[in-house]
Amino acid sequence: MAESARFSLASEPLALGALDGRYRSAVAPLVDYLSEAALNRDRVHVEVEWLIHLTANSVLPGTAPLEDEQVAALRKIVTDFDGESVSELAEIEAVTVHDVKAVEYYIGRRLEAIGIGELKPLVHFGCTSEDINNLSYAVGIKGAVEDVWLPAARALVEQITKMAEETREVPMLSRTHGQPATPTTLGKELAVIAWRLARQLDRIGRTEFLGKINGATGTYAAHYASVPGADWQQVAKGFVEGLGLTWNPLTTQIESHDWQAELYADVARFNRILHNVCTDIWSYISIGYFAQIPVAGATGSSTMPHKVNPIRFENAEANLEISNGLLDTLAATLVTSRWQRDLTDSSSQRNIGTAFGHSLLAISNVAKGLDRLDVAEDVLAADLDTNWEVLGEAIQMVMRAEAIAGVDGMENPYERLKDLTRGHRVDAERMKEFVSSLGLSADAEARLLALTPGSYHGIAPALVDHLK
Template identity: 65%
Template sequence: MPLDDASPARVPLADVTPAIALGPLDGRYRPAVAPLVDHLSEAALNRARVEVEVEWVIHLTSHAVVPGAPELAPDEQQYLRDVVATFGAGEIAELAEIERTTVHDVKAVEYFLKRRIAAAPDALRADTVLPQVGELVHFALTSEDVNNLSYALMVRGAVHEVWFPAAVALTDEVAALAAEHADVPMLALTHGQPATPTTLGKELAVLAHRLRRQLRRIASDEYLGKLNGATGTYGAHLAAVPDADWQMVSRTFVEHLGLTWNPLTTQIESHDWQAELYADVARFNRVLHNLATDVWTYISRGVFTQIPVAGATGSSTMPHKVNPIRFENAEANLEISSALLDTLAATLVTSRLQRDLTDSTTQRNIGPAFGHSLLAIDNVRRGLRALSVDVAMLARELDANWEVLGEAVQSAMRAASVAGVAGMDNPYERLKELTRGRRLTAEDMRSFVDSLGLPADVTERLRNLSPATYTGMASALVAHLE
């Protein structure tokens, strides 16, 4: 069936200025994820490429790798590094203009930097030796030597400077809530049914402990880099300067950038470190997703009440509602982030023979993967700050479920039986008959305990037990977070 082309003309939104974002991370949610632009955007990639090329020139000249190359004075090295430090809107536009001619992003970076080197006598001083080292820009490099190091620097910066601090702050806030509510008794639900009581703090502590474990893994992840030419053989390096110790030059350069040197690669760095990191971040996401769904459920049960925000609307038709939107937003963003991270981890470890270009496109989605996770972290933090615990509701719920003490009573009967107390036969079955599918009162449970013939001290201990006090070591377990 043909589409109706008779619809009235509309303003083309693609032509509106300023440009309208296609995706939510650069539109609706820009403020929450903006710090990642400094690390994982296309502009950040080009700045990182410039940095790698600059540091390579400085490294070659500082270590006298190429015969005849002059050593750069401190002000000449600073001039080159200032090209990176001042990289902004004008430089982004200039690079784009060069790339329209080269139709090659890394080659555009090379020409861009050579322009700056050629301009050094006018910009720095007339007797600078920088014009003599122009051909050391991109010397013996393949594009992937530049790209793999650039991505490693970008991802490391994004993780260390943006994502990880936010994740740590979130986890610390969960841990603080756990400590604050360590002694607040709460009915547990297993399979959605009343179960042995716990404390709210202990349950939050479980989630904080899980998150911190994943953060320890992420903190120890390596960021690898390589510099060994078009197929990983140092072929061009040896052809140009056969007497240099190129493996040492490569290793010291990669380590100078703060990365771990990978000595064995094809044209591309194998990306295994990325797959490992993304798997760990995705696992953190999934634990955080569990926290979001649990908190959502606690809100639904009334364990948490949400503090209304002045002027906010929960429903377009139901004015009473305060929806748990922060946690629902986090769930969705964590799912998107994890899906992207899973795809990155699964695809980046494969490259046909010595190189194919699938990783080039794939890696351009690292920013969205971390962006959706960072947005979720921000939402959970905001959501947690708007919660209040309804202690009275928890107390009422516990007092309505005395049957959960059946576990305690039958366990005490088992221990008494082993100690030789008569009349303790079939303790589980007897408590099952008493409690299963029934609601007991305090008097029901205490009368049953009195009828068992347990030793006086055991009877007294069980009579003094209530659902609110049957929390075992839950309060003390929170201390494991310290």
């Protein structure tokens, strides 16, 4: 059979992955921090700042601080970095077959025009590639987390917190092990979610982004061989901290990436909690606790017009799983390097943007999904009213308290409630009859007779205040 002819798309400028195609708009802010182009711009930034740092402190004999105009011109190399810069770097790298060496040459080409051509030997001075790479990744990841991912995650937690405040008084049947249990309020359950997510964001917000610039094996050997009179540890520490990072004083050729593993574990934990939120909201939608507000013109099902599918939460689940698959792999592999250096981290770290991209996309999906929910209070109330047996816990505990207080006839409270409620539906009338037959003190009987499944939720509404 002849093969069917088809047009090849390989030569077209099309995205291979969903993040650069279908979902580009949701993750676009990360491109300025975690793309390959952003990595190269940050490499240029680190190299330029190292040159400025060495001259500003006159670390090498024969150097002096640059003029303000020269410093501004050097930094303009970074701020002017654009698509043409990316292409030029690619052309240089095609010759060097080395990405960081290409950055060194790229900067060197521009020094004559700034009037400091004689400082070309100072570009990349004392550095191994990983000195530049570890700092560039740290700068990019820090920016992505602090400027993009954390604000989106915090906005989602604020959204859930607002929902918790608005629904703090709305009673809801709990389901432990999938079965009717002591009631709660919708607001309190949403507050639990907000509290859990906020704790993880607090941990992530306190991340230390480490960096080093200490040479081929972390010994400053080339530094002291060339300029033995400099205090290279202080030079390195001041430079790293000047980039907004935390100095790591003890490394091999690579910065050990432990901080990255810690960060990815925390982000993955946030993702897992959010995944749990998605499955719970999905389940509440399925039993009618939430109604989804239709989007005008949107199709829920291609064949069933009545349906509004909870696609935002389902899509978020998938993206959180993909994100965690990458984050878990990064956290597990980046902490290992053979002897003083191997290159496995070079390939691994190129997936950091993808990991954060899928998490950011999931956060966006959940926020949009929550925004299209209505609380079906009538459904929640009806569910409570058909489960009067959940008051069995309250009744038997009151009976225990009465027994301690010396009231006769309070023996075997658990067993008596089990006989009444297990495997049986108990309505309001039957429950009140049972309470009235127990011989409780007048006060205890009045309290139980006034109790309903909808009012039996303890201090649930007040617990929402812990979010303040």
